[in-house]
Amino acid sequence: MYPEDLKYSKEHEWVRVNGNIAEIGITVFAQESLGDVVFVDLPAVGSEVEQFAKFGEIESVKAVSDLFSPVGGTIVEVNDSATDSPEVVNDDTYGSGWLIKVELSDTAQLDELMDATTYEGTLE
């Protein structure tokens, strides 16, 4: 449910770090709480986001949720297939259901995130 190689925020986003690029999505907990995802609104490539600031919105049939970036930096890529086919967030949460890629402004920010075990502990 919560892969060991990812980092997690208390707002239920995950981060996969590759060099200075952070790939970001929502966790299985968030995805299951929302239910069927039917709408994803993502920022423009090139825009800046601050750590823990809102970067978009995600909606299920019943609910609207803000998306908060676990890290700060420049948005270098957004997942168009998530905006075109939002169900991918439910179907492949840690894979093709990713949402944005951020070029990290400060890798030290990663220290403020949780590992899988700690994150899972917050869900109980």
Place this chain on the structure above:
Amino acid sequence: MSDVKAESVPLKQTILHSTHVESGARMVPFGGWDMPVQYSHGIISEVNAVRTSAGIFDVSHMGRLEFSGSGAEEFLSSIISANVPALQVGRSKYNFICNATGGIIDDAMVYKTGDEQFLLVINAGNVDADMEWINTHLAGQSEVTMNVVTDQTAMIAVQGPTAVALVDSLTNNAASEIRRFRIGAAEVSGVQATLARTGYTGEDGFEIIVPSDHGIEMWNALRDVGAKEAGLGARDVLRLEAGLLLHGNDLSTETNPFEAGFGRFAYFEAPNCIAGYALKQLSESEPSRLLAGFKMVGRGIPRSGLAIYTGGTESLDDSEPIGSVTSGTHSPTLDGGIGMGYVDQKHSAIGTKLLIDVRGRPVEAEIVDMPFYKRG
């Protein structure tokens, strides 16, 4: 996230509560009850099941009131907007419970179940307001008896294109003898049941009432013949797609049946109808606002409370606020955002371009004819 409610009144449970929990349903508070909002497969698959085969809903939380006696017809005429004397045994009528100014206390279904016998089905969340209204006017009426049967019965809606055939298979084909919008009795899977061929999904089907100690057995029997469990989330999507109204969203004491576009269900000619005078006045004047259905043209999902502006401009600054959304969702059947809301009558024509203020983002929409979905 917190499950603690502001008021600490314990939530009521239907007889099927444990069955829902065992099935992995997500339970939420609704109208004072702890009800399944969805089961494990999710709202979209539940909606699709009802549109393509059959779904079952626990609607035991809805208020069920039986009225009997020589004064029952006259009493109901006074408190609801239906032509009760014209109702024949075995027939039903959608109606409004309106106050003396024509405001809508609740919307309801009335069924004539026998000579001098009626069943009134009301919304769970409005039971207190309805009972206050009813009891006030029932005081001193000796020729009518009211019996609240909500707790002693279970009510299960089975809805969808295969629903009638499924119930037929459990009734030795007696169910399909009951025509649309009628009510009758049959033995369903060995249990004596009341079957109303009505619903809230835009599909054919039944609402089945059984003694509550047979509720679980009835639910399982319907599930075993292929009906899929569906929760309140799917029910809300289905009713909205079908252009049906939800009290608390689209209707309130601040709205009347005519501006809601349902004036044909506001019968006001009963001489003793308490709302009669107000409804007649309202029927003779042009409403200043009307409930309009709209579909999203741009990317976005309308939600209750969002502001509606005139369209044709890029920015909300150049347009005019004309109303607000009362219900909205993503429609799986139409694959897009749909909603309804009260708009200024001058801007209510089919085809009118709108902007919906989706939390600061103007999204284009267009007024369309309701229902959004009509069964084939």
